[in-house]
Amino acid sequence: MDFTALQKVTRRLALEAGDAIMKIYNGPDFEVKTKSDASPVTAADEAADAIISAGLQAAFPDVALITEEQAESHALKGTEFLIVDPLDGTKEFVHRRGDFTVNIAYVVNGVPIRGIVYAPAKQRLFYTDAQGQSLEETGLFEMEKIGVCQNISVAVPNPDGLRVVASKSHRDQTTDAYIAKYKVSDLKSAGSSLKFCLIATGEADLYPRAGRTMEWDTAAGHAVLNGAGGAVVRFDDLEPLTYGKPGYENPHFIAHAKGVILQKP
Incomplete structure (x- = not known):
């Protein structure tokens, strides 16, 4: 290419x-x-x-x-x-x-x-x-x-309080329960792949997603976040989220800035 x-x-x-x-x-x-x-x-x-x-x-x-x-x-x-x-x-x-x-x-x-x-x-x-x-x-x-x-680059997270961004249209109890595992200084809602970009620019630190998503929803934002020093991992085992899965459907995932100490769901 x-x-x-x-x-x-x-x-x-x-x-x-x-x-x-x-x-x-x-x-x-x-x-x-x-x-x-x-x-x-x-x-x-x-x-x-x-x-x-x-x-x-x-x-x-x-x-x-x-x-x-x-x-x-x-x-x-x-x-x-x-x-x-x-x-x-x-x-x-x-x-x-x-x-x-x-x-x-x-x-x-x-x-x-x-x-x-x-x-x-x-x-x-x-x-x-x-x-x-x-x-x-x-x-x-x-x-x-x-x-x-x-x-752009991800921010250094403040351990005394993370800035979390969550879905505007697809928030659920699983996501809220996961967010509750962290000290949170700010919680905002945003739609679409902008959530990845807010972490990439240092405006947020963590984006957990427990709802259904497809690879076309996440791939571009994931690439932008990777290029800014962040990462996206699976909810179940905290291993990197990969693409090309059958049906192009994602598991639940967590997007985060480097330095966030991830909690297990």
Whole structure:
């Protein structure tokens, strides 16, 4: 893989998809359909998926593409693949709460080694560069001109109180019981893969997730967190969360900054 090309292409596609999403988000009421798994889908999901899929297949025709909105891709298998959630946080989008993202990741041998997370309503753009270092770009997000980029890194956790971020739409008793094992100085809610990015930028320390997620929900944020010095582990054995699992479904997991002393569930 040409990582310089990957960075350029995925950044452009994320921005294009974000523009398409925001046109619908800022427009009149839109239809919300229900997929077979009871999750919502809108024209914004479909428009973003069309942009990203076409762009990735044109740029990297020999790399398998897994995307949430194309069920036939979920049967693909391999040790190298691109994985996409064109609109993560559809519930946040539907309720116009802003916490939704465009996610694109590149996975090799079970590890998401590159990724991009774009939150168009928040005007926040996070990605791994060609060297694998994570950064946040600020500015006008022009397609052909990179804005101001700053390397990001996880914070050193304060043992007297961790800053915890949890799901806005999928909080449950298992998650709350796990959070209760820690001294917590701040507890905030956020939607979509932004939770990984808040740890990557040093704005939070811990994100436990006991609800159902799919690999396209997490791979890009996981890559950004890895590139900022953090990690994501399984809930059951605290071993690294890997990708390419049957059906692309995740077990429960914990995302954390380096230095957090993890408690067993």
